Amino acid sequence: MSTQLSRDQVRTMMAEVLSAQGKELPADDSASLETIGFRSLDFSELALRVEDEIGDELNFDAPGLRAIETIGDVLDFLEQLQTA
Amino acid sequence: MTQPAEPVGAGNRIITAGYDGPWSGLPGLPNLPPAAAVLVADNTEAVRAVWQAATTPRETLVAASTRVGDEQAQGFRESGLAVVRAGQVEPALTEREPEVGRVWLLTSGSTGRPKQVAHTLESLTTVAGDPPPRTWLCPYATGAYAWWQVVTLSLSLPGQDVLFIEPSELDRWPKMALDAGVTAASGTPTFWRQALFRSGDVLAQLPLEQITLGGEPVDQAILTRLREVYPEARISWIYASSEAGAAIVVHDGLAGFPAAWLDRETPGRPRLSIVDGELVIASSKAAEGMDAAIRTGDRAEIVDDRVLITGRIASDEINVGGSKASASKVRGVLLDHPDVEWAAVRGRKAPLVGQVVMAEVVLTEGSSTTDVELTAWCAARLPDYSVPRRLRVLPEIPIKETLKSDV
Numbered sequence: 189m190s191t192q193l194s195r196d197q198v199r200t201m202m203a204e205v206l207s208a209q210g211k212e213l214p215a216d217d218s219a220s221l222e223t224i225g226f227r228s229l230d231f232s233e234l235a236l237r238v239e240d241e242i243g244d245e246l247n248f249d250a251p252g253l254r255a256i257e258t259i260g261d262v263l264d265f266l267e268q269l270q271t272a
Numbered sequence: 273m274t275q276p277a278e279p280v281g282a283g284n285r286i287i288t289a290g291y292d293g294p295w296s297g298l299p300g301l302p303n304l305p306p307a308a309a310v311l312v313a314d315n316t317e318a319v320r321a322v323w324q325a326a327t328t329p330r331e332t333l334v335a336a337s338t339r340v341g342d343e344q345a346q347g348f349r350e351s352g353l354a355v356v357r358a359g360q361v362e363p364a365l366t367e368r369e370p371e372v373g374r375v376w377l378l379t380s381g382s383t384g385r386p387k388q389v390a391h392t393l394e395s396l397t398t399v400a401g402d403p404p405p406r407t408w409l410c411p412y413a414t415g416a417y418a419w420w421q422v423v424t425l426s427l428s429l430p431g432q433d434v435l436f437i438e439p440s441e442l443d444r445w446p447k448m449a450l451d452a453g454v455t456a457a458s459g460t461p462t463f464w465r466q467a468l469f470r471s472g473d474v475l476a477q478l479p480l481e482q483i484t485l486g487g488e489p490v491d492q493a494i495l496t497r498l499r500e501v502y503p504e505a506r507i508s509w510i511y512a513s514s515e516a517g518a519a520i521v522v523h524d525g526l527a528g529f530p531a532a533w534l535d536r537e538t539p540g541r542p543r544l545s546i547v548d549g550e551l552v553i554a555s556s557k558a559a560e561g562m563d564a565a566i567r568t569g570d571r572a573e574i575v576d577d578r579v580l581i582t583g584r585i586a587s588d589e590i591n592v593g594g595s596k597a598s599a600s601k602v603r604g605v606l607l608d609h610p611d612v613e614w615a616a617v618r619g620r621k622a623p624l625v626g627q628v629v630m631a632e633v634v635l636t637e638g639s640s641t642t643d644v645e646l647t648a649w650c651a652a653r654l655p656d657y658s659v660p661r662r663l664r665v666l667p668e669i670p671i672k673e674t675l676k677s678d679v
Binding site for chain 1: 592593620622623624625628644647648651656657661662
């Protein structure tokens with residue numbers, strides 16, 4: 189049985205991914221991923237962290253990846269994947 | 273059929289959980305057909321089968337019964353070998369004369385089901401000369417190539433006694449070795465790391481004169497650790513495979529072998545070369561039916577005039593978004609960290625990039641290094657796609673029956 193993570197919990201994990209590289213996650217969800225240096229590899233790591241936490245594999249067949257440009261997009265997308 | 277001459281080492285002492293005495297005192301196995309696959313429960317049963325193979329005209333395969341499934345046992349019977357298991361004989365399904373002197377080996381099976389390789393006691397004997405008397409520790413999986421190396425050493429040279437260790441005794445072998453007077457030990461790097469980790473104190477009391485490592489890539493860190501514990505011992509690294517026979521032996525305490533040995537023709541020695549990053553060996557001790565030059569499947573790299581064996585080619589590459597990370601390189605970087613005792617690295621399926629690098633490590637006792645610190649250590653030494661994205665710290669080294677860690 190998997191447990192869904194809250195938006196805040198995922199946000200904390202995202203901050204952890206960045207802090208491991210000496211970067212800080214801004215408070216503003218509209219900040220662009222390019223500006224903060226959050227790359228596809230970082231997104232992959234975050235997704236694996238979420239998978240490990242919820243004990244389930246996320247289904248990435250879902251559309252919408254191209255729309256991810258901001259911190260908010262990442263959080264929305266992972267929220268959406270957990271409920272897919 | 274002629275009776276084989278009694279082995280030179282017949283008087284050497286053999287110690288198993290159920291026997292302590294000379295090879296020549298071992299009773300044979302009753303009802304052992306002349307061509308048989310003996311699937312053994314322990315080393316006592318195994319050495320009895322070996323003694324019979326060495327002293328009577330026959331064809332033999334010896335393997336731990338846990339390593340052979342029903343389907344493979346059926347295959348043995350179809351190829352003309354009776355299967356002997358727990359005292360029961362299942363006759364061969366193909367009638368043929370035994371190939372006298374034939375010894376069949378199963379490869380370690382790390383890449384799938386164990387393969388069957390043809391040798392003789394002679395082709396398995398790779399140590400010659402007049403070594404000093406020693407009591408060897410044999411912790412290898414029963415019937416594996418490295419196990420046969422210790423067995424044939426003891427059969428063919430005087431003064432080479434052996435203490436055999438069962439898989440269930442691996443945690444307490446240093447104490448058993450102390451009691452048996454072990455002075456030489458051969459094991460995989462994983463075996464040595466685990467011993468230093470779990471039983472470092474007892475290990476340091478063992479009067480080891482000869483330490484041999486083989487069966488897996490050997491890194492400088494484990495060689496250096498063993499040198500610290502045993503400043504006087506001869507530390508040898510052996511590159512051997514069931515298919516190629518023992519091929520490379522190095523005693524200088526440095527990882528790998530001198531690059532000057534490549535492409536050199538020396539009578540009686542194998543010719544070593546690197547082809548497309550892979551170690552290729554032409555050896556007179558090769559198993560029968562093998563090509564003159566055997567592609568080992570092991571990745572070889574030249575670093576500072578040394579040839580380093582860094583891992584299996586097939587399993588070493590991790591594709592991270594099109595960039596190729598080398599699992600063995602990442603593992604090497606982790607093992608270079610002073611607090612890392614053991615590391616395993618593999619690819620994990622991940623969105624967007626296909627795979628990411630993940631690592632498991634065991635830290636030295638008392639270390640408080642965190643996964644974040646280890647990630648930073650890797651990030652300072654590796655391209656970003658090679659830095660482990662998931663890193664787990666394990667409480668102890670996981671180990672398989674073959675004594676090779678799953679790296």
